[in-house]
Amino acid sequence: MIKLAKFPRDFVWGTATSSYQIEGAVNEDGRTPSIWDTFSKTEGKTYKGHTGDVACDHYHRYKEDVEILKEIGVKAYRFSIAWPRIFPEEGKYNPKGMDFYKKLIDELQKRDIVPAATIYHWDLPQWAYDKGGGWLNRESIKWYVEYATKLFEELGDAIPLWITHNEPWCSSILSYGIGEHAPGHKNYREALIAAHHILLSHGEAVKAFREMNIKGSKIGITLNLTPAYPASEKEEDKLAAQYADGFANRWFLDPIFKGNYPEDMMELYSKIIGEFDFIKEGDLETISVPIDFLGVNYYTRSIVKYDEDSMLKAENVPGPGKRTEMGWEISPESLYDLLKRLDREYTKLPMYITENGAAFKDEVTEDGRVHDDERIEYIKEHLKAAAKFIGEGGNLKGYFVWSLMDNFEWAHGYSKRFGIVYVDYTTQKRILKDSALWYKEVILDDGIED
Ligand SMILES: OC[C@H]1NNC[C@@H](O)[C@@H]1O
Numbered sequence: 001m002i003k004l005a006k007f008p009r010d011f012v013w014g015t016a017t018s019s020y021q022i023e024g025a026v027n028e029d030g031r032t033p034s035i036w037d038t039f040s041k042t043e044g045k046t047y048k049g050h051t052g053d054v055a056c057d058h059y060h061r062y063k064e065d066v067e068i069l070k071e072i073g074v075k076a077y078r079f080s081i082a083w084p085r086i087f088p089e090e091g092k093y094n095p096k097g098m099d100f101y102k103k104l105i106d107e108l109q110k111r112d113i114v115p116a117a118t119i120y121h122w123d124l125p126q127w128a129y130d131k132g133g134g135w136l137n138r139e140s141i142k143w144y145v146e147y148a149t150k151l152f153e154e155l156g157d158a159i160p161l162w163i164t165h166n167e168p169w170c171s172s173i174l175s176y177g178i179g180e181h182a183p184g185h186k187n188y189r190e191a192l193i194a195a196h197h198i199l200l201s202h203g204e205a206v207k208a209f210r211e212m213n214i215k216g217s218k219i220g221i222t223l224n225l226t227p228a229y230p231a232s233e234k235e236e237d238k239l240a241a242q243y244a245d246g247f248a249n250r251w252f253l254d255p256i257f258k259g260n261y262p263e264d265m266m267e268l269y270s271k272i273i274g275e276f277d278f279i280k281e282g283d284l285e286t287i288s289v290p291i292d293f294l295g296v297n298y299y300t301r302s303i304v305k306y307d308e309d310s311m312l313k314a315e316n317v318p319g320p321g322k323r324t325e326m327g328w329e330i331s332p333e334s335l336y337d338l339l340k341r342l343d344r345e346y347t348k349l350p351m352y353i354t355e356n357g358a359a360f361k362d363e364v365t366e367d368g369r370v371h372d373d374e375r376i377e378y379i380k381e382h383l384k385a386a387a388k389f390i391g392e393g394g395n396l397k398g399y400f401v402w403s404l405m406d407n408f409e410w411a412h413g414y415s416k417r418f419g420i421v422y423v424d425y426t427t428q429k430r431i432l433k434d435s436a437l438w439y440k441e442v443i444l445d446d447g448i449e450d
Pocket residue numbers: 018021167224297355402408409410418
């Protein structure tokens with residue numbers, strides 16, 4: 001068989017999840033509600049009112065799930081830590097909450113699986129939101145640094161890869177501006193304030209991490225990035241793509257890697273939100289403190305045409321490619337373009353694809369299997385794009401499939417399945433889909449064969 005794409009021997013093959021999406025046990029061992037507990041219980045916010053109350057019951061089944069990770073043969077496992085388990089109230093540390101993660105890490109270490117921990121994957125403690133709107137309150141930075149510092153103290157060098165935030169675009173723009181995610185605000189000025197404080201909290205946590213000098217551990221941030229393409233060669237469509245790129249990507253990449261917000265977007269946004277009075281002296285220096293790696297979450301691209309009436313002067317145009325169950329166009333070549341652009345314009349640091357994957361209509365067939373050929377094809381094509389980038393000298397060090405298992409897909413509830421492991425939510429039975437069996441072979445071969 002010919003090898004389609006070969007990866008380095010030390011390439012980090014992984015899968016990813018997050019606390020609120022898989023753990024359940026929302027009232028156990030001292031955990032208090034997060035904004036997602038509140039949001040998912042608010043009428044009309046999630047598909048059929050689905051919540052993370054039980055999810056995949058991972059809090060009780062973590063040993064079984066780590067055994068599945070071993071069976072698939074992953075080298076690393078990316079999970080997130082639930083802030084409301086660690087600090088159920090402001091300033092009140094909860095050791096029982098930390099114990100769960102110590103047991104999870106212990107199970108991973110016993111199987112030589114590298115833990116990669118995301119500090120914040122959207123489950124802000126409700127108490128933080130109740131104090132001035134959570135990320136709208138500049139005090140959130142202090143609360144976050146206290147939380148992160150406790151994690152560094154208790155888990156420190158047991159976690160070789162620390163990720164400060166997952167997708168700040170989602171925890172700010174989607175959550176405070178568009179309103180699709182918790183806390184469900186629809187105020188663009190608030191969205192930019194939240195984004196600024198989240199980025200500041202990232203920088204302050206990196207500074208705290210450096211002061212603790214944790215041997216063998218690295219720290220970075222994960223951004224969801226969506227390359228934007230003009231619908232035509234018309235200048236106005238190119239301008240639309242520039243704004244769409246600024247909206248999705250540069251508003252976060254520039255402060256982190258260039259120490260400034262993008263001028264064109266500042267100008268565009270100033271017409272909408274007025275003064276940027278929430279940006280204080282020294283903030284951008286903090287946000288742009290050096291990190292060790294960049295996590296890239298990639299799913300799809302956008303194609304836009306000029307639209308005079310829209311805030312961003314851009315209107316999405318459907319692409320020609322096939323779509324996933326999320327309606328996202330499948331565009332592996334755009335992942336290659338994205339990685340090349342990051343390398344060219346932003347950073348030579350190591351990068352990890354910390355999420356890539358797809359939702360498809362998965363069914364358990366007569367044979368008790370899930371023949372998810374579309375997901376295999378999706379992952380294969382994106383791995384080929386990654387291999388091409390590496391082959392050209394790109395500093396890509398790893399790839400984490402989103403997701404290890406089907407889980408709570410936020411506003412879509414359990415209606416969208418991203419896992420390479422199927423979860424029967426009535427029995428909590430796990431079934432390795434064909435994609436998990438295929439991924440196992442890819443990991444064994446460090447490469448893809450057709
Ligand atoms: O939409 C799929 C995934 N995208 N990134 C963040 C995760 O929490 C989502 O489930």
